[in-house]
Amino acid sequence: MSPVPPISPMPAEPAGGTAPAVTGGGSTTAGSPSEPDAPGGPGPAAAPHAKPAPRVGRRAEGVWGWLFVSPMVIVLGLFLVLPTLMALWVSLLDWDGQSNPFSGQADFVGLDNYRDLLTQDGLDRTLFATSLRNNFYYVLLTVPLQTVLALGLALIVNQRMLRGRGALRTTFFFPSVTSSIAVSTIFLFLFQGSGAVNTLLSWIGVKGPNWFTDPRGVLSLLLGGLGIVDPNRPAGVLADHSFMGLSWFEWLSGPSVAMCTIIALSVWTTSGTFMLIFLAALQNIPRELEESAAIEGVNRFEMLRHVTLPALRPVLFLVLTLGTIGTWQVFDQVYVMSQGAPGNTTLTPAFLSYSAAFGDADFGQGAAIAFLLLALILTMTGLQRYALRERTARPGRKR
Amino acid sequence: MVNRTAAAALVTCATLMAATGCSSGFDSGTKTEQDSSSKQHLTVLIASSGDAETKAVKDAAAAYAKESGNTVTVDVAKDINQQLAQSFAGHKPPDAFYVNSDQFANYAKGGSLYPYGDQVKDADDFSEQLRTSFTYDGKLVCLPKDTSTLSLAINTALWKKAGLTDQDYPTTWAQLKTVAAKLTKGKVTGLVTNGEWARLGVFMKEAGGWITDADQTKMTADSTQNAGALTYVQSLLKSGSLKYANQVDTNWGGEALGKGKAAMTIEGNWLTGGMKADYPDVKYTVVPLPEGPSGQGTLAFSQCWGVAQDSAHQAAAVDLVKYLTSSAQQVKNAAAFGVMPSRTSAQAEYAKQNPSAKAWVDASAYAQGPVTIAGFDKVLTQFNTDLAGLATADPKKILADLQRNGEQALAKGE
Structure with missing residues (x-):
């Protein structure tokens, strides 16, 4: 078994986790929720409702069925289920990666790794809480931005009257096919203190920050600007209370300037992929539907609000889910651009898992972080599904 | 359905066992037999x-x-x-x-x-x-x-331009502060180095402190000597005559020295190769680091x-x-x-x-070797993170955190 760092699959790949990751428990989740939850569509559940065939025939059918899917089952079992279970076991050990974790040479410590991360006051918990905070803001900004941008782009290039549609589609999709490592490196140069971005800003009289070395949270800057809190010396309620080793002020300080550049980068790179998904869905909307709406005399906004968006609901769920999973697993941009610096404000759980495992030879804790991340992603996806569920009882839809 | 679940469970178990059995690399624990042939x-x-x-x-x-x-x-x-x-x-x-x-x-x-x-x-x-x-x-x-050890590298052209001579090479902290201030002008910063323990640690050493004791069995981070060293560094940072390399858009001191953004930097002997490759025309000289309250000190890697x-x-x-x-x-x-x-x-x-x-x-005679304690990577990474914000932070708090984190790592490693 080879532990592979959890290089998070770009959200562009719905089938995601190809890497059998010890530390990347998250990657194993990418497979299941990727199927859009088409309500009312013909699912596998439809088969049992059909009139039952004679018993013998069905059994033979089952055997043949298993035979046909066995290659995939074996591949999935060997490279997905098995490593996940192994990693789960490792997360209960104090394992330094230099012995056999399945022979009792590594100490079984029960839930100690999880306890260090969640309840025990110390560096581990502070770092984990910091990484959660950073990633939370990252998800909070990236997912809505990239979805709205992707939808907007898709609506633009879906117009039949638009000239040069093909060229535009290619252009918008281009960032997604470029290697994220290469793009990250280019961004490093663009956002240098004396880089292109700051030069542009200086033309309009704005002195840009030194993006990648600026650990100040943008919310705290905002609060500081309004004179509510002094960001350098926070006092009062916010500084006196803490949760998981971080003060309320630290929780609320928002993404750092450095994190904002990473957010900009990922919005830019992923929106093309999601644009493609939206575009495919838009072209699936029956023309008659739009035409009849047009005859009714709706304007463009009403068309979007009451015809297009409802038709896109399953795809919207898909895009939001893929976006959430992808953003909670962000690793490669952080690895290339900042490695957690400045001031730990770009530290993410995926990167922390990697550095705990390979930097400190604490593979147990690395695996534990990965599983906490997995639990978090599952919860988020569940919440999203609940929020976007088909509300059949809504009166407006019956018209 | 029960049959299907059972079959799935069976297949999973079989796969698990097959995979565990196949992973020959994972068994053992026995001593490796030594090869004694003459051609190995x-x-x-x-x-x-x-x-x-x-x-x-x-x-x-x-x-x-x-x-x-x-x-x-x-x-x-x-x-x-x-x-x-x-x-x-x-x-x-x-x-x-x-x-x-x-x-x-x-x-x-x-x-x-x-x-x-x-x-x-x-x-x-x-x-x-x-x-x-x-x-x-x-x-x-x-x-x-x-x-490799750390010393003070000086851009000779900038040095002369500031009206300084060979007699002015700093040998004490006070002198370093004076020349750094004198050299800081326009786009030039007196001293540029990376904001990390592997550079700033020299000041802790010169002040007579260090992160651990000599045997690396006890943390000594929160000593008054260390606090003195960080306070001195902080005063340089506040005066603007010391900047971290990333504050002047460079990755390391050598780059800042070569690009003329730094008049002095603290770097090791890898500087020679780096300067030869990237800035062959920039003249520089290497002198010992100035002495602190407790004499000479530097780090070895x-x-x-x-x-x-x-x-x-x-x-x-x-x-x-x-x-x-x-x-x-x-x-x-x-x-x-x-x-x-x-x-x-x-x-x-x-x-x-x-x-x-x-x-x-010469520096290798009194250099401090690297800290080698199991599970210490994250402790030192955190220390680096804190040092990056030294300009506005409380040195005592940084050291207290280092002391606490280090003690936890030591306790866990035992």
């Missing part, structure tokens, strides 16, 4: 700094192969920490390999390194600080392959030649390492890719060949 095949894994180093190591290995009758394959790692971790887990490590000082204690604690220090008769020739760093459980585990506990060729691998760390070979390496020998006897020869590197060679 050795594998070596290195993390090379470039083609020059790769070629030098390969040539040396070939020369050894010719002399001993063994064959040697040298592989270059892309990410040596990860590759070694994987090979240790699979019990199929290379016979000899570079060990980074930040990983040394993790490997030694895990029992992956074969301690061969007692087989090296002239081990005393290696500097004592480095031997301490590569000692685990009272045993010298591996030999430092080379070393090194990697060591590890021999695998799981190797079947331990004797031959130790033989190879002895050959590669011999005085003659170290002098050759120094000429080939600019590293400083870790043997005191070879350092004299090195100083003769590279008179401009005298400050670095």
Whole structure:
């Protein structure tokens, strides 16, 4: 078994986790929720409702069925289920990666790794809480931005009257096919203190920050600007209370300037992929539907609000889910651009898992972080599904 | 449905067992049997700094192969920490390999390194600080392959422009502060260095403090000496005459020195190669770091030649390492890719060949070796993170956090 760092699959790949990751428990989740939850569509559940065939025939059918899917089952079992279970076991050990974790040479410590991360006051918990905070803001900004941008782009290039549609589609999709490592490196140069971005800003009289070395949270800057809190010396309620080793002020300080550049980068790179998904869905909307709406005399906004968006609901769920999973697993941009610096404000759980495992030879804790991340992603996806569920009882839809 | 679930469970179990059975790399725990034949095949894994180093190591290995009758394959790692971790887990490590000082204690604690220090008769020739760093459980585990120390490098053109002469090279903290302020003008900053313990640590040393005690068994981070050192650094930062390399859009002090953004920097002897490659026209001179309240102080860095506990060729691998760390070979390496020998006897020869590197060679007499404690990587990373914000932070709090985090890591490592 080879532990592979959890290089998070770009959200562009719905089938995601190809890497059998010890530390990347998250990657194993990418497979299941990727199927859009088409309500009312013909699912596998439809088969049992059909009139039952004679018993013998069905059994033979089952055997043949298993035979046909066995290659995939074996591949999935060997490279997905098995490593996940192994990693789960490792997360209960104090394992330094230099012995056999399945022979009792590594100490079984029960839930100690999880306890260090969640309840025990110390560096581990502070770092984990910091990484959660950073990633939370990252998800909070990236997912809505990239979805709205992707939808907007898709609506633009879906117009039949638009000239040069093909060229535009290619252009918008281009960032997604470029290697994220290469793009990250280019961004490093663009956002240098004396880089292109700051030069542009200086033309309009704005002195840009030194993006990648600026650990100040943008919310705290905002609060500081309004004179509510002094960001350098926070006092009062916010500084006196803490949760998981971080003060309320630290929780609320928002993404750092450095994190904002990473957010900009990922919005830019992923929106093309999601644009493609939206575009495919838009072209699936029956023309008659739009035409009849047009005859009714709706304007463009009403068309979007009451015809297009409802038709896109399953795809919207898909895009939001893929976006959430992808953003909670962000690793490669952080690895290339900042490695957690400045001031730990770009530290993410995926990167922390990697550095705990390979930097400190604490593979147990690395695996534990990965599983906490997995639990978090599952919860988020569940919440999203609940929020976007088909509300059949809504009166407006019956018209 | 029950049948189907049962079948699925059965298939999963079968796969699990097959996979566990197949993973031959994972069993054992038994001692590896030693190969005693006269012609053995050795594998070596290195993390090379470039083609020059790769070629030098390969040539040396070939020369050894010719002399001993063994064959040697040298592989270059892309990410040596990860590759070694994987090979240790699979019990199929290379016979000899570079060990980074930040990983040394993790490997030694895990029992992956074969301690061969007692087989090296002239081990005393290696500097004592480095031997301490590569000692685990009272045993010298591996030999430092080379070393580097920190000194003060000065851009001579900027120095003259500020009206300073050779007499003005700073020898005390007060003088450093004065010249740094004098040199800071326009786009030039007096002193530029990375905001991390591996550079700023020299001030802790000069103040008479350090992160741990000499045996690395106790944290001594929250001492008044350390607080004094960080307060001094903070005063330089606040005055603007010291800036971190990333504040002036550079990655390290050498780049700042070469681009003329820094008049002085604190760097090691790798600076020579970097300046020659990127800024061949920039003149600079290297002088010892100024003395602090407790005299001279600097830091030394090194990697060591590890021999695998799981190797079947331990004797031959130790033989190879002895050959590669011999005085003659170290002098050759120094000429080939600019590293400083870790043997005191070879350092004299090195100083003769590279008179401009005298400050670095002399510094190894009083340099502090790297911290090698298992699980300490994150503690020092956190310290670096805190040091990056030193300008506005409370030095005492930074040190108190370091003390606490370090004590936790020490407690966990026991």
